[in-house]
Amino acid sequence: MSKDGILFDRVTFIGIGLIGSSLARSVKKTGSAAHITVCDINQAHRDKAVELGFADDASGDFIAAVKDADLVVICTPPGVCGDAAAAFAPGLKEGAIVTDVGSVKQSIIHDVSQHLPDGVHFVPAHPIAGTEHSGPEAGFAELFDGRWLILTPPAGTDETAIAKVRTLWERAGSQIEIMDAQHHDMVLAITSHLPHLIAYTIVGTADDLGEHLKQEVIKFSASGFRDFTRIAASDPVMWRDVFLNNKEAVLEILQRFSEDLTFLQRAIRWGEGDKLEELFSRTRKIRREIIEAKQA
Numbered sequence: 001m002s003k004d005g006i007l008f009d010r011v012t013f014i015g016i017g018l019i020g021s022s023l024a025r026s027v028k029k030t031g032s033a034a035h036i037t038v039c040d041i042n043q044a045h046r047d048k049a050v051e052l053g054f055a056d057d058a059s060g061d062f063i064a065a066v067k068d069a070d071l072v073v074i075c076t077p078p079g080v081c082g083d084a085a086a087a088f089a090p091g092l093k094e095g096a097i098v099t100d101v102g103s104v105k106q107s108i109i110h111d112v113s114q115h116l117p118d119g120v121h122f123v124p125a126h127p128i129a130g131t132e133h134s135g136p137e138a139g140f141a142e143l144f145d146g147r148w149l150i151l152t153p154p155a156g157t158d159e160t161a162i163a164k165v166r167t168l169w170e171r172a173g174s175q176i177e178i179m180d181a182q183h184h185d186m187v188l189a190i191t192s193h194l195p196h197l198i199a200y201t202i203v204g205t206a207d208d209l210g211e212h213l214k215q216e217v218i219k220f221s222a223s224g225f226r227d228f229t230r231i232a233a234s235d236p237v238m239w240r241d242v243f244l245n246n247k248e249a250v251l252e253i254l255q256r257f258s259e260d261l262t263f264l265q266r267a268i269r270w271g272e273g274d275k276l277e278e279l280f281s282r283t284r285k286i287r288r289e290i291i292e293a294k295q296a
């Protein structure tokens with residue numbers, strides 16, 4: 001498939017926040033679409049997308065927004081992808097490709113697929129890149145450069161549709177991996193969802209401390225805590241939806257985590273320094289491996 005030039009005549013983004021606007025900027029920059037339309041329930045976001053120049057037009061009408069679209073990219077919070085699909089599905093043309101960027105895959109596949117008419121191809125996707133910021137002004141075209149993009153197409157998904165979505169992301173600089181949706185949800189539960197839950201917990205614990213101590217937590221914030229506050233500043237709606245929609249995998253990983261935490265608690269209580277040192281050496285090695293894989 002061609003690595004430059006127009007890949008889709010018309011692309012429509014449903015939801016134009018951090019991820020939607022980053023991909024729209026990349027699509028504009030690489031010339032992958034002749035025309036970009038955005039649809040968002042927030043009028044200020046629609047206006048901003050046109051003002052910033054990565055959208056050619058904007059609409060609050062879901063059906064009108066996808067009319068003649070060759071590709072529709074759902075970039076809403078995970079919990080409303082199905083509602084959005086229900087709203088735009090009647091406007092889709094035969095042969096259109098629908099994709100998404102949601103952080104959970106099984107629930108979105110379930111919620112979206114049921115609304116799509118025959119003859120429309122759904123290629124679920126998830127970029128492993130983001131920030132703690134939200135909205136169309138927070139996006140940037142380079143966000144996906146050198147990052148992984150996971151595709152989770154159900155068995156039988158049209159191969160040409162998969163290849164076109166793959167090319168779109170390759171042009172954004174992503175490396176592509178194809179994975180089963182259930183496996184995706186388990187892997188992301190450990191690499192992304194649990195870290196966010198831990199960050200929310202730590203910062204919440206600090207916040208629950210008395211007012212006096214809280215001031216000191218902010219004043220003397222050490223870099224470890226500071227790093228957690230960045231993650232804990234992530235979008236509350238998106239992350240509420242992630243935990244509610246990847247419940248099983250998150251609860252399973254959380255159980256394993258609590259057991260490991262209890263192990264550390266015991267090691268500290270009984271002065272078992274060898275156990276602490278052995279674990280901390282293993283985890284330091286993982287950090288080095290992530291740096292070597294250029295994912296730090």
Ligand SMILES: NC(=O)c1ccc[n+]([C@@H]2O[C@H](COP(=O)([O-])OP(=O)(O)OC[C@H]3O[C@@H](n4cnc5c(N)ncnc54)[C@H](O)[C@@H]3O)[C@@H](O)[C@H]2O)c1
Pocket residue numbers: 014015016017018019020039040041042045075076077078080083084101102103104126127128129130131132133134135136235238
């Ligand atoms: N933030 C990240 O780090 C990150 C990384 C990878 C994937 N994702 C996924 O990307 C998706 C979008 O996240 P984001 O960070 O861009 O969020 P965001 O809050 O920046 O943007 C979401 C946009 O969707 C709009 N919206 C909300 N409900 C809508 C609806 N029913 N119909 C149309 N528009 C609606 C909002 O107005 C907003 O403009 C989520 O599914 C998330 O799981 C996020």
Ligand SMILES: O=C(O)C(=O)C[C@]1(C(=O)O)C=C[C@H](O)C=C1
Pocket residue numbers: 102103127128129130131132191192193231234
């Ligand atoms: O860098 C960040 O701020 C992120 O949290 C990005 C991050 C993650 O790495 O966990 C968050 C959610 C995703 O779906 C993908 C990426």
